Amino acid sequence: MSRPIHATIDLAALRHNLGIARQYANGAAIWAVLKANAYGHGLLRCARALATASPAVDGFALIELESALTLRAAGLQQPILMLEGFYTADELPLLAEHRLIPTLHTLEQVRTLAHTRLPGKQPVYLKLNTGMNRLGLNAEELPHALRWLADAEHIGNITLMTHFAEADSPPEASSMALQIQRLAGMIASVQQPDRPAWPLCLANSAALLQYPATIDGPQAMPGSGWVRPGIMLYGGSPFAEPQSAKTLGLQPVMTLHSELITVRDIARGERVGYGGAFIAPQNMRIGVVACGYADGYPRHAPTGTPVLVAGQRTGLLGRVSMDKLCVDLGPVPQATVGSPVTLWGHGLAVEEVAQAAGTLNYELFCALAARVPVIETD
Numbered sequence: 001m002s003r004p005i006h007a008t009i010d011l012a013a014l015r016h017n018l019g020i021a022r023q024y025a026n027g028a029a030i031w032a033v034l035k036a037n038a039y040g041h042g043l044l045r046c047a048r049a050l051a052t053a054s055p056a057v058d059g060f061a062l063i064e065l066e067s068a069l070t071l072r073a074a075g076l077q078q079p080i081l082m083l084e085g086f087y088t089a090d091e092l093p094l095l096a097e098h099r100l101i102p103t104l105h106t107l108e109q110v111r112t113l114a115h116t117r118l119p120g121k122q123p124v125y126l127k128l129n130t131g132m133n134r135l136g137l138n139a140e141e142l143p144h145a146l147r148w149l150a151d152a153e154h155i156g157n158i159t160l161m162t163h164f165a166e167a168d169s170p171p172e173a174s175s176m177a178l179q180i181q182r183l184a185g186m187i188a189s190v191q192q193p194d195r196p197a198w199p200l201c202l203a204n205s206a207a208l209l210q211y212p213a214t215i216d217g218p219q220a221m222p223g224s225g226w227v228r229p230g231i232m233l234y235g236g237s238p239f240a241e242p243q244s245a246k247t248l249g250l251q252p253v254m255t256l257h258s259e260l261i262t263v264r265d266i267a268r269g270e271r272v273g274y275g276g277a278f279i280a281p282q283n284m285r286i287g288v289v290a291c292g293y294a295d296g297y298p299r300h301a302p303t304g305t306p307v308l309v310a311g312q313r314t315g316l317l318g319r320v321s322m323d324k325l326c327v328d329l330g331p332v333p334q335a336t337v338g339s340p341v342t343l344w345g346h347g348l349a350v351e352e353v354a355q356a357a358g359t360l361n362y363e364l365f366c367a368l369a370a371r372v373p374v375i376e377t378d
């Protein structure tokens with residue numbers, strides 16, 4: 001027998017969540033964001049599950065060129081959007097050959113692409129900076145970019161894109177309205193009456209869930225736009241409220257399972273784990289779980305972080321170590337060596353664990369370590 005830790009990846013839940021994204025997308029097409037190994041869930045297995053969903057996903061969005069080539073080598077034919085475009089000009093022939101759509105976010109990228117002869121007509125995304133101030137063209141750069149692209153024969157359809165910094169905040173406290181207003185201003189400044197409007201691609205999960213009818217919806221050409229959900233496809237909520245994934249009807253895709261490998265009774269005043277960070281306030285029974293930070297469990301999770309043991313909710317005790325963590329068996333007196341433990345997923349919202357550890361579901365998913373065996377369920 002091997003170490004009892006494993007993660008299950010529930011592909012039926014992934015397809016279910018795609019269905020929820022469809023409901024909110026309001027006719028817009030869906031890029032499933034699969035960057036970072038599908039947020040730790042496994043690139044190919046997620047791509048295949050989404051490609052065979054019905055209706056199937058419309059395309060995949062990635063950051064890593066290697067991942068895009070992996071999808072093509074596996075025979076996946078969907079459009080692929082590269083969210084950071086290309087890094088050096090020598091990638092351009094590969095983009096054209098494998099039909100990867102670059103997101104151009106600097107004038108330098110626009111110039112390089114416009115001046116590189118490529119076969120066919122390459123669709124491109126133009127990323128606009130509307131207030132995130134990370135990637136994207138500023139208002140005064142947009143007309144230049146459009147002119148250079150119009151002058152290049154090998155450039156096809158142009159889609160305008162922006163990214164929201166605070167779509168997860170309550171509308172009255174967020175910069176959403178400002179970003180949308182700036183976007184509208186940028187578009188109006190380059191729109192000509194005889195030219196059809198550009199398709200738009202605006203929403204991540206938070207924007208899609210919170211503004212379904214105003215972003216990519218009726219105000220922005222229904223059916224012609226695209227949305228870019230990531231976290232919600234994996235059953236994670238982009239919102240702070242720990243129960244919000246459930247409220248939204250999202251199902252967890254990743255569940256991290258392990259078992260108790262030791263049970264022991266300790267006397268009042270005994271310390272547990274490195275640094276003696278937990279001191280028993282009374283005689284108690286504790287369990288040791290085969291899961292530590294080298295498996296992707298957050299080392300900063302404090303005493304009290306929720307853990308399920310034999311289906312019962314209990315809490316972490318003391319410091320998380322590399323391969324182990326300790327739990328209070330007070331609420332689970334029947335627990336023995338071999339009792340099943342859920343660290344997050346079905347039965348315990350990853351958002352609760354993330355909140356206790358001062359991080360996000362995104363980081364916990366992405367941190368799942370390569371040494372944790374994965375079992376796909378469907």
Ligand SMILES: *Cc1c(COP(=O)(O)O)cnc(C)c1O
Pocket residue numbers: 033035083163203204205206228229230231232238
């Ligand atoms: C990662 C990413 C997304 C997906 O964001 P979620 O919050 O996971 O839905 C969308 N757009 C861009 C540009 C991204 O980098």
